Amino acid sequence: MGVVKLELKGISKAFGTFYANQDIDLVVEPGQIHCLLGENGAGKSTLMNVLYGLYEPTAGQILVDDKLVNFRGPGDAMAAGIGMVHQHFMLVPVFTVAENVALGAEPTSFGGVLSIDETRKKIRDISQKYGFHVDPDALVEDLPVGVQQRVEIIKALVREAKVLILDEPTAVLTPQETDELLDIMRQLKAGGTSIVFISHKLREVKAVSDVITVIRRGRVVGDAPPTALASELASMMVGRPVSLTLDKATAQPKETTFVVKDLTVRAPNGTNVVDGISFDIAQGEILAVAGVQGNGQTELTEAILGIQPHVTGSVTLDGKQLLGLPVKDVLRSGVGFVPEDRTVDGLVGPFSVAENLVLDLYDQAPFTSGISMKPSKVAENAEAKIQEFDIRTPSAGAAAGTLSGGNQQKVVMARELSRPLRLFIASQPTRGVDVGSIEFLHKRIVAERDVGTPVMIISTELDEVIELADRIAVLYKGKLVGIVPAGTPRDTLGLMMAGVGPEGGSHDE
Amino acid sequence: MTSKDQTPSKDQTPSNDQTPSKNQTPEESAAEVRAADVALDTAGGTLEPSIVPVSSQSGDTGHHEGSTMRRIVMGNGFVSVLAVIVALFLGGLLIASTDKTVAETAGYFFARPTDFLLALWNAMTKSYVALFQGSVFNPRQGLMPLLETMTVATPLICAGLGVALAFRAGLFNIGAQGQIIISATLAAYVGFTWHLPFGLHLLLVIIMGVLGGAAWGAIVGVLKARTGAHEVIVTIMLNYVALFLLDFLLNTAAFRRPGDNSPISPRLDETAAYPVIIPGSRLHLGFLVAVLLTYGVWWMLNRSTIGFEFRAVGANPVAARTAGVKVPRATILVMAFAGALAAFGGVAQVAGTEKVLTGGIAAQIGFDAITVALLGRSTPWGTFFAGLLFGAFRAGAVQMQIQTGTPIDIVLVVQSLIVLFIAAPPLIRSIFRLEPKKKNKTPKAARKAALANAAGGAK
Numbered sequence A: 001m002g003v004v005k006l007e008l009k010g011i012s013k014a015f016g017t018f019y020a021n022q023d024i025d026l027v028v029e030p031g032q033i034h035c036l037l038g039e040n041g042a043g044k045s046t047l048m049n050v051l052y053g054l055y056e057p058t059a060g061q062i063l064v065d066d067k068l069v070n071f072r073g074p075g076d077a078m079a080a081g082i083g084m085v086h087q088h089f090m091l092v093p094v095f096t097v098a099e100n101v102a103l104g105a106e107p108t109s110f111g112g113v114l115s116i117d118e119t120r121k122k123i124r125d126i127s128q129k130y131g132f133h134v135d136p137d138a139l140v141e142d143l144p145v146g147v148q149q150r151v152e153i154i155k156a157l158v159r160e161a162k163v164l165i166l167d168e169p170t171a172v173l174t175p176q177e178t179d180e181l182l183d184i185m186r187q188l189k190a191g192g193t194s195i196v197f198i199s200h201k202l203r204e205v206k207a208v209s210d211v212i213t214v215i216r217r218g219r220v221v222g223d224a225p226p227t228a229l230a231s232e233l234a235s236m237m238v239g240r241p242v243s244l245t246l247d248k249a250t251a252q253p254k255e256t257t258f259v260v261k262d263l264t265v266r267a268p269n270g271t272n273v274v275d276g277i278s279f280d281i282a283q284g285e286i287l288a289v290a291g292v293q294g295n296g297q298t299e300l301t302e303a304i305l306g307i308q309p310h311v312t313g314s315v316t317l318d319g320k321q322l323l324g325l326p327v328k329d330v331l332r333s334g335v336g337f338v339p340e341d342r343t344v345d346g347l348v349g350p351f352s353v354a355e356n357l358v359l360d361l362y363d364q365a366p367f368t369s370g371i372s373m374k375p376s377k378v379a380e381n382a383e384a385k386i387q388e389f390d391i392r393t394p395s396a397g398a399a400a401g402t403l404s405g406g407n408q409q410k411v412v413m414a415r416e417l418s419r420p421l422r423l424f425i426a427s428q429p430t431r432g433v434d435v436g437s438i439e440f441l442h443k444r445i446v447a448e449r450d451v452g453t454p455v456m457i458i459s460t461e462l463d464e465v466i467e468l469a470d471r472i473a474v475l476y477k478g479k480l481v482g483i484v485p486a487g488t489p490r491d492t493l494g495l496m497m498a499g500v501g502p503e504g505g506s507h508d509e
Numbered sequence B: 001m002t003s004k005d006q007t008p009s010k011d012q013t014p015s016n017d018q019t020p021s022k023n024q025t026p027e028e029s030a031a032e033v034r035a036a037d038v039a040l041d042t043a044g045g046t047l048e049p050s051i052v053p054v055s056s057q058s059g060d061t062g063h064h065e066g067s068t069m070r071r072i073v074m075g076n077g078f079v080s081v082l083a084v085i086v087a088l089f090l091g092g093l094l095i096a097s098t099d100k101t102v103a104e105t106a107g108y109f110f111a112r113p114t115d116f117l118l119a120l121w122n123a124m125t126k127s128y129v130a131l132f133q134g135s136v137f138n139p140r141q142g143l144m145p146l147l148e149t150m151t152v153a154t155p156l157i158c159a160g161l162g163v164a165l166a167f168r169a170g171l172f173n174i175g176a177q178g179q180i181i182i183s184a185t186l187a188a189y190v191g192f193t194w195h196l197p198f199g200l201h202l203l204l205v206i207i208m209g210v211l212g213g214a215a216w217g218a219i220v221g222v223l224k225a226r227t228g229a230h231e232v233i234v235t236i237m238l239n240y241v242a243l244f245l246l247d248f249l250l251n252t253a254a255f256r257r258p259g260d261n262s263p264i265s266p267r268l269d270e271t272a273a274y275p276v277i278i279p280g281s282r283l284h285l286g287f288l289v290a291v292l293l294t295y296g297v298w299w300m301l302n303r304s305t306i307g308f309e310f311r312a313v314g315a316n317p318v319a320a321r322t323a324g325v326k327v328p329r330a331t332i333l334v335m336a337f338a339g340a341l342a343a344f345g346g347v348a349q350v351a352g353t354e355k356v357l358t359g360g361i362a363a364q365i366g367f368d369a370i371t372v373a374l375l376g377r378s379t380p381w382g383t384f385f386a387g388l389l390f391g392a393f394r395a396g397a398v399q400m401q402i403q404t405g406t407p408i409d410i411v412l413v414v415q416s417l418i419v420l421f422i423a424a425p426p427l428i429r430s431i432f433r434l435e436p437k438k439k440n441k442t443p444k445a446a447r448k449a450a451l452a453n454a455a456g457g458a459k
Helices: A044-051 A076-077 A098-104 A115-128 A143-158 A176-189 A202-208 A230-238 A297-305 A327-332 A341-344 A375-387 A407-418 A434-449 A462-468 A488-498 B025-041 B062-071 B077-097 B098-108 B111-135 B143-167 B175-195 B200-226 B230-249 B285-303 B307-315 B317-322 B327-354 B365-375 B380-404 B409-423 B425-431 B438-454
Strands: A006-015 A020-029 A033-037 A059-062 A067-069 A081-083 A163-167 A196-201 A211-216 A219-224 A255-265 A272-282 A286-290 A311-317 A336-337 A423-427 A457-460 A470-475 A478-484
Touching: A006 A044, A020 A044, A020 A059, A020 A219, A033 A176, A033 A230, A044 A163, A044 A196, A067 A076, A067 B380, A076 A081, A081 A143, A098 A115, A098 A143, A098 B175, A115 A143, A115 A176, A143 A163, A143 A176, A143 A272, A143 A423, A176 A457, A176 A470, A176 A488, A196 A202, A196 A375, A202 A230, A211 A230, A211 B200, A211 B380, A219 A230, A230 A434, A255 A297, A272 A297, A272 A478, A272 B230, A286 A434, A286 A462, A286 A488, A297 A311, A297 A327, A297 A336, A297 A423, A327 A336, A327 A341, A336 A407, A341 A407, A341 B317, A375 A407, A375 B307, A407 A434, A423 A434, A434 A457, A434 A462, A457 A462, A457 B317, A470 A488, A488 B200, B077 B111, B077 B380, B077 B425, B098 B111, B111 B143, B111 B380, B143 B175, B143 B285, B143 B307, B143 B365, B175 B200, B175 B230, B175 B327, B175 B365, B200 B327, B285 B307, B285 B380, B307 B317, B307 B327, B317 B327, B327 B365, B365 B380, B365 B409, B380 B409, B409 B425
Parallel strands: A033 A196, A033 A211, A081 A163, A163 A196, A286 A457, A286 A470, A336 A423, A423 A457
Antiparallel strands: A006 A020, A006 A059, A059 A067, A211 A219, A255 A272, A255 A311, A470 A478
16 A cells, blocks of 8 residues: 655635635645644535545646646546545445445446455455454444445445545544544544644544644634644634633532423334433533434423424423424423424524514514514514623624524523523533534523523533533433533543443443 | 556455445435436526525425425416416307308408407407406496396305415315305305394304305315325315215205205295395395404414414424424315315305305306415405406306307306416416426436436436
């Protein structure tokens, strides 16, 4: 396996008048892990799509081993030894690993007959060499996410990639799987493969990279060594000093007003996606629910809100049973609810910011009398909230769907915090939100706790859980692995997220 | 190239079996695919970094199918206007192609091209001038043709509003035809069997007709909300049910004229008909009702809580549900309202223009209403003016045929072309070289590229 030096010179990529990348120089030395660090929308992925032949650069040159190349598509990039693993896998779930790897470059014997054995052998070889433990005959849909990712890496390696681009590879992994991936990256590097590692997670970046290039608003801000302080990197990313630690007084829990008992949600296929969960939250306390995505978090929050059918158990707020009530009545009982995906269930994209700010209050005074809404009151409310939450929008009448992630989230948060609450539930409160807004949103959540509201945070980001929680509950396969105090070590939490109880017992089957 | 010794890993990598297996539900993986799409869209940086839609990270705006429909149904009003112009031009070419002088001059086109072009221009303008004279103004009748246009437009506007309202709530109401038929049937029955004083009689005619249409629409809403049946299929089938029910009724004694076997109902009582508002024309009170309805629908959509719910459900049902809107209830209600609006069209037909019930009472109004709503971008006033335009086509076509011999059917061609152009906005944009919305173009390229990439790309 030869080594390849990759160089980007003055790359610009414009969409209309807007430059997603401007004048970017980047040199990936052979056998290095080169990290691209930047916020969402900084232009990292655009740059990599240019490099991978998906976009044609508006200006600039790509050099492989000092030779000018011109990629017309991913095929050219692959031929030049560049492979890419997308954040969202491009695998066919019902195919085996070998079939997936072969897809697109199927080896054939005489007469066009597919000879999958050849691929199978290659997979075994690569798997052996890097310790991937991937069975070429397993169905992809049966594999855990971490292993699926390895299949993607194998796909690139079989095509003899010498530079591997990993686009936000850790977004879907547990902390343990992340550590394994970092190990794999180190092994690949040792084997001579260069890696371009795209991420916005400072911890991982510092752990694995040889060089860090920070990108902000489509431009290279500068390079940094992996020894740079996290706060330095963060302020390079954002362009201003950011405090990464939240100033948070210790919780003053008062009366316990929110109690969940034996909550079970049955999915249409008969399994229990939430399985006999019991917990409670006191006023003035934040309970953070940790867990890898897809372990019942969505169903848990939706069951409390009253959207899920087939729920048993009990959910009481201030002694009142919430289960069985329509969503509207649950909200009227004083529940503020920030859903996990603002674009899907938090906002109506084509509606204006002002309308979205009253999305669940539209039929209440002062916004409505009878069935007649009062546009002036809606507008007044919007102006006030835009001020209070620093929502950056061209106007209150702009469609919410056109705002940035952070500002959309502020709209949702502003709406849910704008009435007296008896319980505040926020699911993935800062997912896809820029670092600057995260700081702000976290402060608001803590402020809500400090006025004495029970707060429940659901997050798949362990950093966020650790930052906010007064107590941490860990979900695994719909079951509560345990509830531990804040300050529980990361490793313990990571193991719990993999189903191992805090005392060491396994919850797995 | 053994690398184990160089690997700075602290511990032996745990084997896979211990990694938590994450069960991916189908919805989840679907969400991921969608997310992948969006990630590519936005990662392309088609938007200013500060306003890159969140979707790039957190899943997706979803509803691809829905958004296509939304784009067609609620697109740019400017595209509507251009679509009409292009359709008229193409219709004009079609008219000219049958013209004798055009054919003759084409014979010596290369010798004297001006002759041909002049003939072409004459043929086109002659027909459209006749169309205009038949639908808006001519020296002989003054503005009388405009009144006729308004008369013909009345049921189109009402039914168009019904279709538009449903569109706004995300429902494709193909059932205006059936709703018109049912309401016309009920209204006519009340109109010729009951004999009541003026005012009260008309009021009852309207109420019965509208209740009938609302019920016919509500059936669709209930089926959709309770069983998940698709409204397009249900409405199409209910159109047939209504049509043949009417045919059947017209052959029963209750609906036939005494002593007459033809399937025509007795004439409605004078007290049951909409009074004519401008003497000498056919323009009746129903037109004013249509104006009021247009305002009413505007008010409902933009000023009332119920309209807010409808629009929210139409734009993002999941978010609406999360915000406490009862989506099934909204579905049933909006279909009932849509049916009621279409029903006003049925009442206008039977109590305004026709005054008798026949098998063809609804003509093509229920289907034209879909076009009208499309052309009006599903806004109430847009629908109103689109209805007037179509009314003008209908009213003027007769005059056009008399004056120039151009067949009435050419109007149908123009109408169909309009729909075609509205359904394909990029076509209009490329004809007029309009800058496409930056948003739309690049993601498409990116998605194509992504597909190629997914397939391995190493061809």
